[in-house]
Amino acid sequence: MANFSEPSSSLSFTSHLSNGSISHNISNSSGAEAGSSLEVISLKKLSSSLEQLLIDSTCDYSDADIVVEGTTIGVHRCILSARSKFFHELFRREKGSSEKEGKPKYCMSDLxxxxxxxxxxxxxxxxxxxxxxxxxxxxxxxxxxxxxxxxxxxxxxxxxxxxxxxxxxxxxxxxxxxxxxxxxxxxxxxxxxxxxxxxxxxxxxxxxxxxxxxxxxxxxxxxxxxxxxxxxxxxxxxxxxxxxxxKSSSDEENNTEAVDAVREKRIKRIHMALDSDDVELVRLLLTESDITLNDANALHYAASYCDLKVVSEVLSLGLADVNLRNSRGYTVLHIAAMRKEPSVIMSMLAKGASALELTSDGQSAVSICRRLTRPKDYHAKTEQGQEANKDRLCIDILEREMRRNPMAGSASISSHTMIDDLHMKLLYLENRVAFARLFFPAEAKLAMDTAHAATASESAGLAASKGSNGNLREVDLNETPAMRNKRVRSRMEALMKTVEVGRRYFPNCSEVLDKFMEDDLPDLFYLEKGTPDEQKIKRIRFMELKEDVQRAFTKDKAEINLSGLSSSSSSSSLKDGISNKLRKL
CATH class of the missing domain: 1.25.40 (Serine Threonine Protein Phosphatase 5, Tetratricopeptide repeat)
Known part of the structure; x- marks a missing residue:
């Protein structure tokens, strides 16, 4: 419609002209449009032709190389010089470090x-x-x-x-x-x-x-x-x-500026000592003032800016709270997750840092780590003998810690946040038990019976959309938050006991489940997703999983039947009961 509106408007302003003049104007307009279309087509063809120089390996007529992150990219100096003043000056001024064949080579970091x-x-x-x-x-x-x-x-x-x-x-x-x-x-x-x-x-x-x-x-x-x-x-x-x-601070805050300045100066001294890797000086500064490591957020500072040796030495002082929150509500583990250094994260966890503490906007340490990590880095393959993939390692460590201790948490978290956090933990446990019932029905039933876990919501994780007692999103107007929290914790404790019994008496089956929940669940849960090659790989892995399940079942059953049952009497009687039930099943 737009193409016709302009000629119509033009005609209305030139109605006094002769028919010949009008025809002449229309002819010129059509010619201009045709010329414009031809120009667009020509530019598109030129663009496509030049693009082949970049994407087609058979069109390698490059006359210079630029190395970026260890990868060499062939470029054409005439094009770069025409399009960029920087490269025009660069190629005119110097020739780069020439290779044997005389092809200039430049390193991106040097540019x-x-x-x-x-x-x-x-x-x-x-x-x-x-x-x-x-x-x-x-x-x-x-x-x-x-x-x-x-x-x-x-x-x-x-x-x-x-x-x-x-x-x-x-x-x-x-x-x-x-x-x-x-x-x-x-x-x-x-x-x-x-x-x-x-x-x-x-x-x-x-x-x-x-x-x-x-x-x-x-x-x-x-x-x-x-x-x-x-x-x-x-x-x-x-x-x-x-x-x-x-300038934006209030008069009241200005009155306390002198006091804050003294305190800030003492804290800065502690940070400077950490920058100098001098933990002994830190200890001395603590004795000379009323400032503590927690007052100075020394662990937060070390986790952000110091090397692992300093972090370990500060932790070894035993004077800092590893779950302390700074002024922004971040724990030390949140800061370590932002740094994405596995050794620092491991040090904090070893000293009791909770991986389930949430920031004010609901982020855990692992979610912080995930939001900082690119897929390219997460999926990067590590060759034997090379440094480990730190990006994935940080996420794996934190995820395993959350699964290892799903009941850990902080009483300082608000009730709404706590309920959401409990929902995530409960969902994991429900899914794990549900998959145990799918892969190892006999063992799962015995573990649940032993743990006295109710079966009313045994499939809550896999079928939460149908509504179940384990679904935290259900609303009961007669249930107070305290009652709801108690119900959820009761269900969670039963599921945790089920998992614990499974790990103790069916270790091989539990190992298969751990591997599945950790590595294979996202892929194998959607076999039809992905390219044909990816689907083929998933099916192969699924068949391998079935074999792993059968081997684990056979191995656990054999160990129960052949064990000497020489431990305590209560343990022996439980094993006897499990063995008898397995024979019946």
């Missing part, structure tokens, strides 16, 4: 005065230079592995946009700088305040004044602690944020 540009981000940038079209961001590097995340402003989404901003700014492509500045501005109101830090740092280095102002204002009004601001932001930016906070 960047600040920031980071990864392999996938550079490919997106290169594609734009060659084709004039911006491709969608690859999911494996621009999303996180948290299944409930909408990926609107999680850290991988922000980090990938920041990388593209660095590439656009450093390599001097103004239209892309404008585009990604708007994209980062969209994150300012959505992202967690700690995820604002990489945006602000990028805006500062790329001299994006408007974006810097927005980020500074958001952080100044947030509860982000001064330590994080000082440690992670440029000095000038940190000073500006602290100045804004002082």
């Amino acid at each position: 960047l005065p600040y920031g980071k540009v990864g392999y996938e981000a550079f490919l997106i940038f290169l594609s734009y230079l060659y084709t004039g079209k911006l491709k969608p961001s690859p999911m494996e590097v621009s999303t996180c592995v948290d299944n409930v995340c909408g990926h609107e402003a999680c850290r991988p989404v922000i980090s990938f946009a920041v990388e593209l901003m660095y590439a656009s700014s450093i390599f001097q492509v103004p239209e892309l700088v404008s585009l990604f500045q708007r994209r980062l501005q969209n994150f300012v109101g959505k992202a967690l305040v700690e995820d604002m830090i990489p945006i602000l740092v990028a805006a500062f280095h790329c001299q994006l004044t408007q974006l810097v102002t927005q980020c500074v204002d958001r952080i100044a009004r947030s509860d982000l602690d001064n330590i994080s601001i000082e440690k992670e932001l440029p000095h000038d930016v940190a000073d500006e944020i602290k100045l804004l906070r002082r």
